[in-house]
Amino acid sequence: MRVLLVGGGGREHALALGLAGDPAVEALVAAPGNPGIAAVAQLREVTPTDPAAVAALAVEVTADLVVIGPEAPLVAGVADAVRAKGIAVFGPSAEAARLEGSKTFAKDVMTAAGVPTARAYTCEDAAAVARALDEFGAPYVVKDDGLAAGKGVVVTDDRAAAERHAAECGRVVIEEYLSGPEVSLFVVTDGEAAVPLLPAQDFKRVGDGDTGPNTGGMGAYAPLPWAPPNLVDDVMRDVVHPTLAELRRRGTPFAGLLYVGLAITSSGPRVIEFNARFGDPETQVVLALLETPLGGLLHAAATGTLGAHPPLRWRDGAAVTVVVAADGYPAGPRTGDVITGADRAGIIHAGTRRDADGTLRSAGGRVLCGTATGPDLAAARDAAYALVRDVELAGAHHRTDIAAAAVDGRITIPG
């Protein structure tokens, strides 16, 4: 199988490692890729959000499967353009990707499907914003309606800050605050059959103890030792299958990766958000534990044959990833700094570039992450931090508490 992977962040580096490790994948091309991906794939230039350009590249490299990593190309219709060329693609149509592209659309689907989620209002002016904030009270949850790379959400007790964010965004979704530990559940689906991966937890805030602004994600671990044993079954039954059925009913089936972001509240799991692609950095830990060949799994989802795919096999133990971010991230990351100590197994490249002379430099806010597995969470955590300690990058910062509460047994579900 010849595979074209679209994207160039940490998630795509993790996907590239999984695809390259599948004996059925005889050629892997990544566009645009990154210096980490270059070790396992041939890199090609492309604008990932240009449907015609990606489709033409898929034809040129005679891809049997195109895997689309990021959300922006999906929302732009890249999967549709590739499918129109008769090439199998892992990633939903632009219509189905609205599950991520519009929070209002996602709420509408969830309501129609009876999926448990926070009560919410879509607001377009200050008066509607004020009414919604009054009704729900603090902490206030204000979300930009469109794509914002995980950074369009403000959760705050500060009423003025909530109103300011709403005014800056224009159209927002204001919702009830959900209290409880968060879970990211990835589900591979062909639109009908659906296969859950291991649940993971990510860390959205920039600072230790969940302080500071939201980011794209500062670290992750899997599996979740504290998760209720029936969590995945319940979410498949109450969230995933009803949502997939509702999208089929609308004539826009969702095939690809359905990312379910949940809060485990005192009344059970509630959906915080859907995404239409693998999450970053949870992908790094989930795929580190997946033993089943990745190319075959994604190909089955892309060709409507997932129902016949054998059950997934997982490695024992746990995985942890710790993100190293550039100075100034997330507000205004500085790029162009020299990185050393990063050319090692377990280092996943996210925002890096390489000079002609081989020097590695930072090229984004989240620069790289150290990903490690171990016989248990504590061992995986120690190994991930050992990787990060050996990376040198001026002004870089990382959280020191990734997976710490889970290792110490400090995560509880509200009773």
Ligand code: AMP
């Ligand atoms: P989202 O982009 O919707 O995933 O939101 C980013 C982060 O904001 C989530 O991972 C949560 O930590 C937080 N968040 C979003 N919605 C809620 C909510 N209704 N209640 C509590 N926290 C929320």
